[in-house]
Amino acid sequence: MGKIIYKRIYDLDESDRQRVLVDRLWPRGKSKEMLRITEWPKDITPSTKIRKDYHDGKLDYEAFAAAYEQELAENKSADDFLESLRDLLENGDVTITTSVKDVEHSHMPTLRNYISKMIG
Numbered sequence: 001m002g003k004i005i006y007k008r009i010y011d012l013d014e015s016d017r018q019r020v021l022v023d024r025l026w027p028r029g030k031s032k033e034m035l036r037i038t039e040w041p042k043d044i045t046p047s048t049k050i051r052k053d054y055h056d057g058k059l060d061y062e063a064f065a066a067a068y069e070q071e072l073a074e075n076k077s078a079d080d081f082l083e084s085l086r087d088l089l090e091n092g093d094v095t096i097t098t099s100v101k102d103v104e105h106s107h108m109p110t111l112r113n114y115i116s117k118m119i120g
Contacts, residue, residue, distance in 0.1 A: 002093040004085075004119075006112060009035060009099045016095040018088050022111060024051065027099035037097075039084060043077035046107045065110045072114050082118050089119075 005016070009027050012019065012035070021027075021037045024045040046054075046068045054064040072078050088094045096115070100106040 002089045002091065004089070004115065005093055005095045006103075006108065007095055007097050008103065009097050012095065012097060015093075016097070018092060018094045020085070020088070020094060020096050021098070022096055022108070023098050023100070024048070030099075038088065038094075041077065041081045041084070044072065044075060044081045044111070047071055051107075061105050064107075068107050068110045069114070072110070078114075082115070085115065086119065 007016065009030060018038045019036060021040045022045055024042050050059065050064060050067045053059045059067065085094060098106065098108055
């Protein structure tokens with residue numbers, strides 16, 4: 001069983017063989033060939049509404065994180081994502097990757113906690 005690694009796309013290296021992009025939008029200036037993404041589960045990322053509200057300052061970070069946590073709890077695609085992640089982990093380490101600049105004030109901590117709670 002592999003382990004889950006969290007990195008920004010700009011920090012990926014050859015050791016990151018199974019890559020899961022967890023952004024709703026494809027990273028600017030990065031080709032699919034360059035990133036070699038294994039999976040791109042857009043449906044488990046924050047909705048456009050809460051993402052825009054957060055970036056527009058209508059939600060502070062705590063409200064954004066709570067809204068995203070609620071979305072994950074109600075998201076039928078989250079079960080498929082977790083099943084796929086478990087399957088990938090059987091083949092080795094999995095790198096969960098994002099292009100956000102401020103990782104600790106993004107959707108990543110909420111998603112990391114969710115994965116940890118659901119997979120261990």
